[in-house]
Amino acid sequence: MADLNPDHEQDVPVPSALFGFRDTAPGAFVAPPVASVVAAGARRRQRRTVVAAAALSLVVLGGVGGVVNAARSGPDQLPTGVTPSPVAPTPFPTPSRGPSVPPTLTPTVTPTTKPSSVPPSASTRPPLTVVPPAAMLALTDLETGYRVAPEDAPGTGDWMMSYWTQYCAAASTLPATAGISRRDRSFLKGEGETADAVYQRVELEPLASQQLEHWRQWATRCAKRGTLTVTILDSGFAGDGSLMVKVSNLDGGVEYGGTYVLVRVGDLITEIAGRHSGERDVAVKAAQRLCAIAGSC
């Protein structure tokens, strides 16, 4: 039981509505049949086992060199159970924090279709207030066969880096309170649960530099923690700062996890996750797009 009078000099009483909620609200929620949860869990476990078996066969065929290469670029050799959800842009949970920008709005910066195009001088640009669509990866940045995922396409979990903090907590709180705007985009190749996927989020975040450092420290601190293994695969390969991390968790004899790439350009930071080939190349292209938007690099 909590100490309900934690600061004994408190001069503001506790609203009784809080205790009313605590005592009555649980009764408002009716649990779905447990069988539905068990069935969903079984489907997910079966899927992971199948993918793990496929990865194991590739390791056997490819030898040690294949394993090393797999961690960096191979689509089939990526850790199992990682299927980024292909959901389209979403607003911040806290509306006051930043605008949710519908795709139809005129972007702050004119989109460029080629990351290599010469951007206007930074001095002529107004400061960014939203993440423009042109900051996002495009189909031309990926190998052929991908499509932009529809908003309501299904996806699975365990693929976002912050998810893994439940297995190894960060030493410090993620400095994410100053977020201004964000945008998400997902791509799929293939159908169903075995489709390759690329998920990207770009945030306009004045604390982007600290965020990147936060995750670097987390990856170092959590290199081996219980069943969790975190490996920094690469660093400093794009933008003003970058990090590629592999996370692997062995649970019930099944290994699953993901590869995550963070790239920062100025106040823009992107996280790219997924089951796809050439994470590093994709990250470099993402950085080029951020550079074009930020007018730097």
Add this chain to the structure above:
Amino acid sequence: MPDQAASAAREQQPGGPPGRDSFAEFYTACYGRLAAQLSAYLGDAAEAEDVVQEALLRAWQRWRTVSAYEEPFAWVRRVAWNLATSRWRRIVLENKFRSRQRAESTAALGPENVALVAALRQLPDRQRRAIVLHYIADLSVADISAELSAPRGTVLSWLHRGRAQLSGLLAETDTETSKGGYDRG
């Protein structure tokens, strides 16, 4: 921590694997309480149920391990809150077994609880989280301090400011409902 959930998790066959029955009892004991906590934090009963179902699904997947924990409920609560506070949570869930009771859950909360949720939504994130964890989830200040990686004094400050703001917001709500002629019976 619900005693029912703890005992359900620990009831196992001697020498055998944790039973499905123990998970079912644990699931039933956890669900409402966690969903209520998360709905107070997220301000959305449906989203809270999604998060809770995902957390319980993960508990089922690791039930052999989780059921052996001293406090299985604490593990599920932490997973649920991680999902709820994750920047990615809106795109996490694949659950298709949800949503039947969504509208009913919100309606069943009752007008006073709905008003509280509306007021909580106006609090800054960290204040709201501290308030919910302390007064609704019954976590101690020390536990909240550890979970949020914040000094005890900071947590106390969040609770103090949160209480003050909440009191004001709820008083406004009362005034407005009175003006609107709501019959409080």
